[in-house]
Amino acid sequence: MSFKPRATLPDTAFTLPARYYTDQTLFERELDVFYRSLWVGVARLEDLPARGSWITRNVAGDNVLIVRQDGDAVRAFYNLCRHRGTQLCDADRGEFAGSIRCPYHAWTYDYDGRLVGAPHMDGSPGFNRDEFPLNSIRAAVWDGFVFVSLAADGPSLADQLGGIPDKFQSWRMGSLRRAHQIVYDVGANWKLIVQNYNECLHCPTLHPALNRLSHYLNGENEPFRENYMGGRMDLNEGAKTMSMDGTCSRAPLSGLSEEERRHVYYYSVFPNFMIAPHPDYVLTHTLWPLAPNRTRIVCDWFVDAAELAKPGFDFTDATAFWDMTNRQDWHVCELAQGGISSRGYRPGPYSNREDLLYAFDRYILDKLGESPDR
Amino acid sequence: MSFKPRATLPDTAFTLPARYYTDQTLFERELDVFYRSLWVGVARLEDLPARGSWITRNVAGDNVLIVRQDGDAVRAFYNLCRHRGTQLCDADRGEFAGSIRCPYHAWTYDYDGRLVGAPHMDGSPGFNRDEFPLNSIRAAVWDGFVFVSLAADGPSLADQLGGIPDKFQSWRMGSLRRAHQIVYDVGANWKLIVQNYNECLHCPTLHPALNRLSHYLNGENEPFRENYMGGRMDLNEGAKTMSMDGTCSRAPLSGLSEEERRHVYYYSVFPNFMIAPHPDYVLTHTLWPLAPNRTRIVCDWFVDAAELAKPGFDFTDATAFWDMTNRQDWHVCELAQGGISSRGYRPGPYSNREDLLYAFDRYILDKLGESPDR
């Protein structure tokens, strides 16, 4: 094998100062600049199976209520009543029976968030129902993935996703269904998770099983884009997918080309959605920053609906493989968080194989309005 | 039935901004202005059965030692030694054997807090025992309820209670005894608990069982007073008291008039004492704010001492009813706390049936020296 070298990074390509991983104020600014400004992945359309189905999600500290409308449409609202601020829904998911009713004083809204009932407010001469709709949040769906944006305006979801929908069109992801989910609570800054996801230089040391299926130098990165980054790894001769032994009992997804079946793709859509299309399944990691040093990670596996429905469908080869690999990654991310938090930490040099990480750091600084030299 | 309408509130009668329920600095100011300035309910005289009996209470972060004197008198002190600051009592309650002795170096005080023994201080020429009494706190008793005030001076307990002792004189509360106690840890600001206590507009939605015993529109509020607010609910035809089915196996309290037996009263004495005289028992809620979003609530039921002493005395009809109702209230208070804490919260309009809540909000702002328009 011969491996394509990567472009040389500048001498100044060092990791970020510690404060970007430890400082509470910077963390809050990141929530504003990334998690409250960009589109964040929150769910799958299958989590909202019918009109009136709802879910709640905590997005950067705010509880968001997402309601399925007719067809594939969804709407999102801050999960609270306009009367005295009471949370309307007190669970992860449920089904409304025709309207949204506050459990405290029975103020009632339709699925578009319009106030349609407000007991005992008639006696208030200045009161006008139209002035108190639910507080709305933008929501949109791409191939079955539901995103919301807390920003009142700004780019559309399509703008943010850029070339990604086209690139993965063959996977027909809207028709896939969730086969498995694992939630991890990781003691590391969310950016360390993103960085870990976007380089495979650590694979031979940390992931011997993965490295047997795809040689760590045998891949290609796409140039860094405005709101995402990623690349592909090439499956070794004989490996069919990422699974415990590289074999695969499932058919490849039907729309894929011969070429697409030889790769595994890894893309991070900033800030919180990481997607890895495989020949026979799609893996996503959704990040929920809880503190400068803590991130909740929801890992989902999606497969062909027909495959999932087969009697005796067994997916443990893929879920066990990625659960093992995930845990190796989270552990080393926690070690990185621990070391970076130390007074002994100094920014260190990136190698040329960590090109995307260096670009990501510049992106973070740029969005935060921070000088790269500070 | 016909229900008396309430006066119309101004157009500007909206709930308070979120910060009054979430901000740590405002919370600390409230502790100063309310919990360290006013009288707070802490115990019953029956908790201090004899001279030398003591209890400790954490009042707004300070541990207070309360000691029974001769007769019905009590004295209170900061629970710490004047030598090196050691806490004198390390439990909720106990009995002194003639004096108060520090467990560290045996400095000893009498029940009036005078230092009567200080080993090895004789060698210090400038030392004078009289200069080191226990640090005293005001304490007073009303009808068996023990209150303390951390304020060095200010109004008497009688001044603070205003018309309340007269209003409930017929209940002869000094002779009642505790039949039951439940302690709740609630994830809501203390003011949300007070507000929830003082309106019944939520009763049909949240408390169907209670609403069967007393129609939610069938009551009357007293005008807001300087340091308390309250009103009454009228028991429906056939309901004898607040219990699971409205029946009552206990005799009404003997001093009550026919009229007094048809009502349940709800009064909040600011900041922490809420009292509900019923025909056959008295219910109190004592609030202990722990954080902007957390309050400990001690709920006590008091009955006639002779009734309590009867063989086979069974009080579960009343305790189960109120425990169920309490839990419904605490849950919706937690939902309100959750929604108000969201960036999506905006103050909402009060209805005319929430008149006391609007008055309470003005009282809070006034005491804090905050402008109602901010």
Next chain:
Amino acid sequence: MSFKPRATLPDTAFTLPARYYTDQTLFERELDVFYRSLWVGVARLEDLPARGSWITRNVAGDNVLIVRQDGDAVRAFYNLCRHRGTQLCDADRGEFAGSIRCPYHAWTYDYDGRLVGAPHMDGSPGFNRDEFPLNSIRAAVWDGFVFVSLAADGPSLADQLGGIPDKFQSWRMGSLRRAHQIVYDVGANWKLIVQNYNECLHCPTLHPALNRLSHYLNGENEPFRENYMGGRMDLNEGAKTMSMDGTCSRAPLSGLSEEERRHVYYYSVFPNFMIAPHPDYVLTHTLWPLAPNRTRIVCDWFVDAAELAKPGFDFTDATAFWDMTNRQDWHVCELAQGGISSRGYRPGPYSNREDLLYAFDRYILDKLGESPDR
């Protein structure tokens, strides 16, 4: 018995204001001024049995890696890789197999901390291994006790220990071995632990068993020194050592004089190392401040290696005695923390028998650059 009186303290010899025991900012300054500037005790050489043995310790929030070299030498480093800051060692102790390798990308260091391997850095023209050694920390050993100093320069360990090594030379502590260890988590400021250790005025009240072995007035303090303080207690007639009943089944340490066998010594080496040589064992307490109101205390007992190796060696008379005494002390330290944290606390007067505590308070204020009169 006649007891030597102590010199009279000034009228102004009062305990410190509460903030020195409760304020987070002052606590952080203490970590800088004491725990990051002075030598702190961290381990015994026996914890690092051979070349390549390592331990980790959290010193004032920083994880320190300590590695045994040839002979009795040790070296210490910040426990993190110079590449991306990853913690190198993720356990309390272990053995390196020839080098120190980062688990993330396999950067490799020798035991002197020199970078000897950095995969894929060759492509970076400006990269020079010599510029990225492990970040070094000073380490030194006294009679088997390992100390580190986070200060880049400053006095040697010998300077800090002053007269202590000479004073306890007869105990030949380098040849002792750990017989027992107990770790305590105590809800009190570290200085309260030091103060409690350095006066026995509390012994008759708090430690009746100890007071039977050594009368609390029967001892002598050495004058306060620059970085340590201490004194001795005299064993009562018939008491052989500090144990449950004062008897001792072990031989006294062979190097001790008749005089040295009649005393127990108590020395605090600031900030975190307290050592108590007994006739037949040495007891140490190592303090790890976790918060203004919380300290982790590691208590170790060391005995003659030959004694420890004897079949049926039983040390519970000494360990049970000190565990009981420790718990009495920690409990009263927690009561002191509780009282001092109260708004009711005022500094109180020291007796002449608390001379070292008053001197320690002045030392603390002086090092912090605070005026004693504030």
